[in-house]
Amino acid sequence: MFAERTAWSMDPNALTxxxxxxxxxxxxxxxxxxxxxxxxxxxxxxxxxxxPLSVPANLSYQPCxxxxxxxxxxxxxxxxxxxxxxxxxxxxxxxxxxxxxSFVFRLLANPGETVLFPQPSYPLFQFLADILxxxxxPYPLRYDGKHWNMDLDxxxxxxxxxxxxxxxxxxxxxxxxxxxxxxxxxxxxVCRCFDMALISDEVFYDYCFETAGRASLLGxxxxxxxxxxxxxxxxxxPQMKLSWxxxxxxxxxxxxxxxxxxxxxxxxxxxxxxxxxxxxxxxxLKPDIQRQITERIVSNRAYLEASAQAAGLGIYPAEGGWYxxxxxxxxxxxxxxxxxxxxxxxxxxxxxxxxxFEEEPVLVISFLPLPDHFRVGVDRILALAAxxxxxxxxxAVS
Ligand SMILES: Cc1ncc(COP(=O)(O)O)c(C=O)c1O
Numbered sequence: 001m002f003a004e005r006t007a008w009s010m011d012p013n014a015l016t017x018x019x020x021x022x023x024x025x026x027x028x029x030x031x032x033x034x035x036x037x038x039x040x041x042x043x044x045x046x047x048x049x050x051x052p053l054s055v056p057a058n059l060s061y062q063p064c065x066x067x068x069x070x071x072x073x074x075x076x077x078x079x080x081x082x083x084x085x086x087x088x089x090x091x092x093x094x095x096x097x098x099x100x101x102s103f104v105f106r107l108l109a110n111p112g113e114t115v116l117f118p119q120p121s122y123p124l125f126q127f128l129a130d131i132l133x134x135x136x137x138p139y140p141l142r143y144d145g146k147h148w149n150m151d152l153d154x155x156x157x158x159x160x161x162x163x164x165x166x167x168x169x170x171x172x173x174x175x176x177x178x179x180x181x182x183x184x185x186x187x188x189x190v191c192r193c194f195d196m197a198l199i200s201d202e203v204f205y206d207y208c209f210e211t212a213g214r215a216s217l218l219g220x221x222x223x224x225x226x227x228x229x230x231x232x233x234x235x236x237x238p239q240m241k242l243s244w245x246x247x248x249x250x251x252x253x254x255x256x257x258x259x260x261x262x263x264x265x266x267x268x269x270x271x272x273x274x275x276x277x278x279x280x281x282x283x284x285l286k287p288d289i290q291r292q293i294t295e296r297i298v299s300n301r302a303y304l305e306a307s308a309q310a311a312g313l314g315i316y317p318a319e320g321g322w323y324x325x326x327x328x329x330x331x332x333x334x335x336x337x338x339x340x341x342x343x344x345x346x347x348x349x350x351x352x353x354x355x356x357f358e359e360e361p362v363l364v365i366s367f368l369p370l371p372d373h374f375r376v377g378v379d380r381i382l383a384l385a386a387x388x389x390x391x392x393x394x395x396a397v398s
Contacts, residue, residue, distance in 0.1 A: 005130050014335060015351070018342050030377040031348045032365040035322055037236030040368045042292045044236070048285060052278035060273075065266035067093025067244075067276055074280035075244060084219045090247040090254065092261055095270040097203050097230040097243040098128060103264050104226045104245060105132045107257065108197055109164040115199075116158055116166045118150065120355040122173040137163065138356070141175055143316060148177035152186050159190045166191065169201045170217065171208070174325055174355055174364045176318025178205075178214035188222045197224040197249075197257075203233040206290055207297060208320040217248075224249035224257060231275075233322075235282060236289050242275045297322055297367035300374045304365070311382040316362075325352070326363045329385055334361040340389040345380035 012020075022029060034040060066072065072088035079086045094100040109115060111133035117125060119138035129136040139155040141148045155166065166187060171178045179187075179200065191198060200217035208214065218227045230243025245261070247254050304324050308315045314327040328337050334351035341347045341363075352362035363381070367374070384390075 005133060008127075008130070015338055015342070018339050019348060022342060022346065027346050029342070029346050029348050030369075030373050030380070032369060032374065032377045032381075033348050033350050034369050035366040036238060037293065037368060038239060040296070041370045042236060042289065042296075044285070044289060049237075049282065052281035053274045055277055057277050058274045062273075063266075063269050065262050065269065066091065067271055068273070071276040071279040074283055078283050078286070079218060079246075082216075082218070084216070086219055086246055086248075089258065092245040092247075092265050093271045093276065094230075094243045094245060094265070095241045095272075097201065097228050097232065098124060099268075099270060100226075100228045100230070100243050100245045101125075101128050101199070101201075102132055103261060104165070104197075104199055104228075105129070105134050106264055107261055109134045112162075114160070114163040116155060116163055116196075118167065118169055118172055120172075120175060120352070120357045121169055123354050123356075125167075134164075139166075140358075141172065141177060143175075143359075146317070147319070148172070148175040148316065150177075150179075150183060152183060156186070156190045159194045159196065161194055163194060163196055165197045165199050167199045167201065168217065171204050171214075171318070171320035173204065173321055174318075174323035174350075175316060176209075176321040176323065178208075178319050179217065180213045181215040182213070184215055184217075184220070184222075191223040197226065200225060200227045202227055202229050203243075204321040205229070206234065207294060207322060209298070209301070210319040214319065218246055219248045221248060222250075224253040226257075231282070234290075235286055236293055237282070240275050240278075240282070242271060242279065293322075293368070296371070299371055300324075300367040300369070303371070303375055304367075304378055307378050307382055311386060313382065313385060322367050324365050324367055325357075326365065326381070327359075328361040328363060329388060330361070332361060332389055334363075337361050337363065337389065341381055341384060344389070345384050347377045347380045349377075349381065 069088055072091040075091055076086050076088055114135045114137045116139050117136045118141050137158050139158055140151045142151050168179045205216055217225050225248045227246040231240050232238035247257055301324060305315055308326055316325040334353050338349060338351045341349060350364040
């Protein structure tokens with residue numbers, strides 16, 4: 001009865017089962033995977049968020065495939081503050097960044113065609129590709145001892161006439177590396193050679209630890225480019241469901257992309273009117289919200305770095321984003337480590353294999369949790385790492 005593309009294994013994995021058991025047993029789990037900003041104690045003035053939703057304009061409906069022009073103009077002004085001039089005609093609003101990917105994949109790829117994707121990266125993308133009948137071909141990110149970099153040689157070798165686009169997650173989740181200015185020419189060359197487009201996922205772009213050399217593809221002129229962003233990370237407001245696609249590139253290609261994307265977006269009209277009317281007011285909250293989130297991730301990252309170093313463990317230094325990647329001692333698999341941390345330390349972290357890391361064992365943790373929780377969680381991980389996972393002081397959670 002069902003399409004093959006939906007034949008996913010729905011069996012809970014060992015970590016999900018163990019987590020459920022710990023919760024049933026009443027354990028108080030420190031969740032270092034938490035990356036929902038609405039659960040991380042940021043101070044967002046309720047009336048400033050909810051007030052703009054209560055306007056008479058929300059009583060009427062004006063269907064607009066690209067999204068209301070006033071909302072797109074407000075976004076253009078915020079891009080201008082970053083020094084990038086974008087025309088409202090080149091913006092499409094969507095309900096989420098995942099939806100934005102869906103529209104762009106549908107625009108570019110026939111069933112079975114390929115999209116080149118970074119590895120390691122965020123697991124959501126495999127589901128998107130399955131649903132949209134697109135094949136993901138990973139291109140590796142390599143760590144050179146200081147930075148993660150796209151392996152451009154392999155990327156160019158993987159490009160072919162069946163590849164329709166290169167996705168750059170900029171900065172990547174979870175390795176935190178940005179596209180670098182000196183990589184743009186090669187990306188353009190590869191795209192030109194095989195008639196491919198660039199998709200730059202910039203949801204974390206503003207959360208940056210190291211600005212030198214990074215390049216945004218917003219407004220990138222040389223290749224047909226779709227730059228994605230959204231309120232879920234930009235303003236820490238995933239509940240508001242508003243994202244965008246910004247088109248740029250050679251004018252004839254942009255015009256054709258706009259024409260076709262318009263039909264896709266018009267078929268769904270998925271963005272609700274109240275969030276579009278509120279966008280302009282919400283964007284004024286951005287400096288305050290981003291300051292709070294940035295302070296949090298900077299302080300948690302500094303704690304992880306110092307503690308891991310003192311414990312003789314490595315972390316991969318991220319240039320941006322919300323995540324840290326910690327290298328664990330060898331001798332146990334990632335699955336054994338995350339189960340041990342959960343059962344003996346009552347700490348939840350992601351195993352690196354969720355993100356397709358080649359090197360094992362690594363843990364991915366979110367920098368968003370409240371510092372008190374984060375620090376206790378990191379201390380427990382490091383204490384268990386020091387004993388190779390054996391109980392610390394004979395206690396489940398000492
Ligand atoms: C890199 C990246 N892109 C896109 C998304 C999806 O964002 P949205 O919540 O706007 O769909 C996520 C979610 O965490 C993400 O990490």
